[in-house]
Amino acid sequence: MNPIDILKTHQLKRTVCREGILSALLSANKALSEEEVKSKIDGNFDRTTFYRSFKTLIEHNVLHKIVVDEGLVKYAITIVGKTPEHHHAHFVCKKCHTVSCLDAFTFKVPNLPSGYQTEDSDLLIKGVCKMCTI
Ligand SMILES: [Zn+2]
Numbered sequence: 306m307n308p309i310d311i312l313k314t315h316q317l318k319r320t321v322c323r324e325g326i327l328s329a330l331l332s333a334n335k336a337l338s339e340e341e342v343k344s345k346i347d348g349n350f351d352r353t354t355f356y357r358s359f360k361t362l363i364e365h366n367v368l369h370k371i372v373v374d375e376g377l378v379k380y381a382i383t384i385v386g387k388t389p390e391h392h393h394a395h396f397v398c399k400k401c402h403t404v405s406c407l408d409a410f411t412f413k414v415p416n417l418p419s420g421y422q423t424e425d426s427d428l429l430i431k432g433v434c435k436m437c438t439i
């Protein structure tokens with residue numbers, strides 16, 4: 306996976322800023338907050354360009370949001386070929402605070418009582434990651 310292919314798959318125009326955001330996330334290999342992404346590509350773009358590009362990537366489902374808690378939101382690249390309805394678990398490490406996508410661990414949204422409608426769902430598992438267990 307590289308930024309150019311990802312943008313192409315989503316039929317988005319290539320821009321240096323979009324490619325920068327995607328490379329930052331690809332090389333991090335974990336979910337990052339908006340600020341963390343920004344700090345990785347800092348100096349290259351003004352705030353407006355950065356936030357606009359970030360928003361576009363989210364709107365087109367290139368990135369998905371992981372709400373860890375009220376003050377912490379992370380973003381990860383959505384695996385190409387999976388629909389937005391594809392649900393996978395997320396993991397938060399209590400020691401190193403790394404947030405990662407467990408792409409292979411999918412779950413089905415349970416059937417809800419009649420009258421209830423699902424808009425969004427997330428499975429967030431908290432614990433200690435592989436790196437911190439060793
Ligand atoms: Zn850890």
Ligand SMILES: [Zn+2]
Pocket residue numbers: 369371381393394395405406407
């Ligand atoms: Zn994810």
